[in-house]
Amino acid sequence: ANDVTRYMMPICLWSVVRNNRSSTEPLGERRATGRAGAEVEAVTKARLSRSRANYLPVGPCRCPETHEVLLHDMDGDVVGRSVALWAEQMPGLDVSASEVLARILRIAQHVEGAENGRLRRRRGRMVANVGDFEVLRALRRIGPPYAMTPSQLRAEMLISSSGLTGRLHRLERDGWITREASADDQRSVLVTLTPEAVSDLDDDIAEHFAFEDDLLAPLTPQQRTDLAALLTLLLRRFEDG
Numbered sequence: 001a002n003d004v005t006r007y008m009m010p011i012c013l014w015s016v017v018r019n020n021r022s023s024t025e026p027l028g029e030r031r032a033t034g035r036a037g038a039e040v041e042a043v044t045k046a047r048l049s050r051s052r053a054n055y056l057p058v059g060p061c062r063c064p065e066t067h068e069v070l071l072h073d074m075d076g077d078v079v080g081r082s083v084a085l086w087a088e089q090m091p092g093l094d095v096s097a098s099e100v101l102a103r104i105l106r107i108a109q110h111v112e113g114a115e116n117g118r119l120r121r122r123r124g125r126m127v128a129n130v131g132d133f134e135v136l137r138a139l140r141r142i143g144p145p146y147a148m149t150p151s152q153l154r155a156e157m158l159i160s161s162s163g164l165t166g167r168l169h170r171l172e173r174d175g176w177i178t179r180e181a182s183a184d185d186q187r188s189v190l191v192t193l194t195p196e197a198v199s200d201l202d203d204d205i206a207e208h209f210a211f212e213d214d215l216l217a218p219l220t221p222q223q224r225t226d227l228a229a230l231l232t233l234l235l236r237r238f239e240d241g
Contacts, residue, residue: 079103104231111215118211124200125174132167134158136176139193140201146193149182153191 079102086095115130127133138156139146148156150164157164168191171177176197182188193201216224 077103079106114215115212118208122204122208124204125176127176128170131163132171135164135167135171135191136193136197136201137205139177139191140198140205146198147190149188149190151188 079098082102083095083098086093112130115133119127119130119133127136134157135153138153138158139148142148142156150168154164168177168179172179175194178192178194179189180192182190219227
């Protein structure tokens with residue numbers, strides 16, 4: 001699992017876990033069985049039901065400038081239900097940041113799952129996961145001779161570079177890359193796409209970006225531009241120190 005799963009747990013799920021126990025019992029001591037277990041389940045079910053009803057706004061979500069309807073119904077959003085649960089349990093607690101951050105993390109989780117599914121269906125040789133595919137894309141977009149050192153790869157990858165050594169081992173084993181000592185520095189390794197890998201990627205890359213474009217189908221071109229600008233602003237908060 002990647003970092004998304006670890007960060008989503010406290011943001012989106014803690015409120016649900018919290019409501020499965022009384023306010024006086026330490027977590028882990030409750031052993032709900034039989035009738036008591038049924039009562040606990042009923043309480044939790046009722047709270048989750050109220051969270052769906054109480055989350056606002058329910059109904060059309062409009063652009064504040066153009067009044068265009070962006071979303072007809074926000075009910076059913078797990079992040080919204082989490083916010084509603086917090087409002088019930090701790091009125092006055094400001095959890096508005098979760099409205100943004102939890103949705104970013106939730107979307108990333110869904111996108112990664114969709115990308116992995118698409119990679120399993122792609123034509124050509126198999127790619128294990130989106131992390132491995134990002135290594136290949138980074139090498140392809142740098143241009144001939146499609147080579148970088150591992151440290152350069154870490155800097156250029158668009159997703160987490162954790163486990164890069166394992167990824168390179170797997171990609172070398174499957175014939176996507178070669179690794180050899182750099183001519184400039186014998187202590188450094190140069191990772192290079194094989195000619196077969198370049199050909200395979202070129203046959204598939206347009207189809208892959210069309211797939212990613214379809215993931216953004218609910219957004220208009222202007223909304224995509226605006227969202228990209230806002231996400232860039234937020235990303236700089238982390239990457240520019």
